[in-house]
Amino acid sequence: NLKYCLMAMSIKREIKDRMSKLTEKLLKGDKLAAAKLISIIEDKPDEAVKAMEIIYQYTGKAHIIGVTGAPGVGKSSLINYLIKEFREENLSVGVIAVDATSPFTGGAVLGDRIRMQEHSTDPEVFIRSMGSRDHLGGIALSTQKSTRVLDAMGKDIILVESVGVGQVDIAIANVVDTVLLVLTPLMGDAIQTIKAGVMEIPDIYVLNKSDLPGINIVENEIKSMLKLNTSEKDWEPPVVKTQSLTGEGFNILLNKINEHWKFL
Numbered sequence: 029n030l031k032y033c034l035m036a037m038s039i040k041r042e043i044k045d046r047m048s049k050l051t052e053k054l055l056k057g058d059k060l061a062a063a064k065l066i067s068i069i070e071d072k073p074d075e076a077v078k079a080m081e082i083i084y085q086y087t088g089k090a091h092i093i094g095v096t097g098a099p100g101v102g103k104s105s106l107i108n109y110l111i112k113e114f115r116e117e118n119l120s121v122g123v124i125a126v127d128a129t130s131p132f133t134g135g136a137v138l139g140d141r142i143r144m145q146e147h148s149t150d151p152e153v154f155i156r157s158m159g160s161r162d163h164l165g166g167i168a169l170s171t172q173k174s175t176r177v178l179d180a181m182g183k184d185i186i187l188v189e190s191v192g193v194g195q196v197d198i199a200i201a202n203v204v205d206t207v208l209l210v211l212t213p214l215m216g217d218a219i220q221t222i223k224a225g226v227m228e229i230p231d232i233y234v235l236n237k238s239d240l241p242g243i244n245i246v247e248n249e250i251k252s253m254l255k256l257n258t259s260e261k262d263w264e265p266p267v268v269k270t271q272s273l274t275g276e277g278f279n280i281l282l283n284k285i286n287e288h289w290k291f292l
Contacts, residue, residue: 097210213242
């Protein structure tokens with residue numbers, strides 16, 4: 029028994045030393061250390077506890093922005109353009125893109141990183157895709173801790189993209205400061221969308237692909253829904269029209285994101 033106790037103590041010491049070295053590198057902005065820590069959070073959460081204890085005091089500075097919405101609304105393209113805009117303001121950016129987990133391989137269908145490839149060589153941008161691993165709510169269990177890693181790393185802005193499976197994508201509101209709900213005119217019955225629980229969580233409604241017909245109908249329906257909500261709110265969610273391909277409307281969106289951050 030003594031042999032096993034000594035072995036266990038030795039393993040614990042080794043893990044503690046490894047976590048301390050990784051967090052030391054992370055606090056200097058090391059991308060590889062960040063990637064390793066997020067992998068440990070995903071695969072060996074017990075080992076990550078020590079690292080989280082160390083970095084916790086260095087968190088709370090970043091503005092964490094959640095981007096949610098149904099598949100095909102252009103969340104990744106929107107994030108891609110937001111990265112570009114934030115970098116032009118000389119802000120350091122981290123991205124956590126949660127993808128659906130393949131039911132066949134158990135791996136994530138990591139399509140988001142492909143769309144954001146143009147930023148991969150930028151030393152001030154860190155992009156990480158992770159599988160939802162069948163966790164409901166549109167995000168992975170490790171998402172919140174992963175945002176803390178990027179926060180401690182020194183990122184000014186952290187963008188979190190949810191899987192986008194519809195009405196249950198409300199968990200994202202618990203891990204971010206500002207929620208963007210992305211909608212388009214091509215979502216079918218807009219009234220049905222308005223009934224969904226996910227419509228109750230946004231701080232900003234983003235009507236993407238605003239060049240498509242029917243955008244004004246969706247805009248009017250959302251504004252009507254907001255008027256029906258008689259509960260007193262300190263923050264009135266704005267409705268912003270954007271085009272991710274041309275950048276139209278992004279100056280207004282950035283202003284509203286900044287306004288909400290100041291409001292908080």
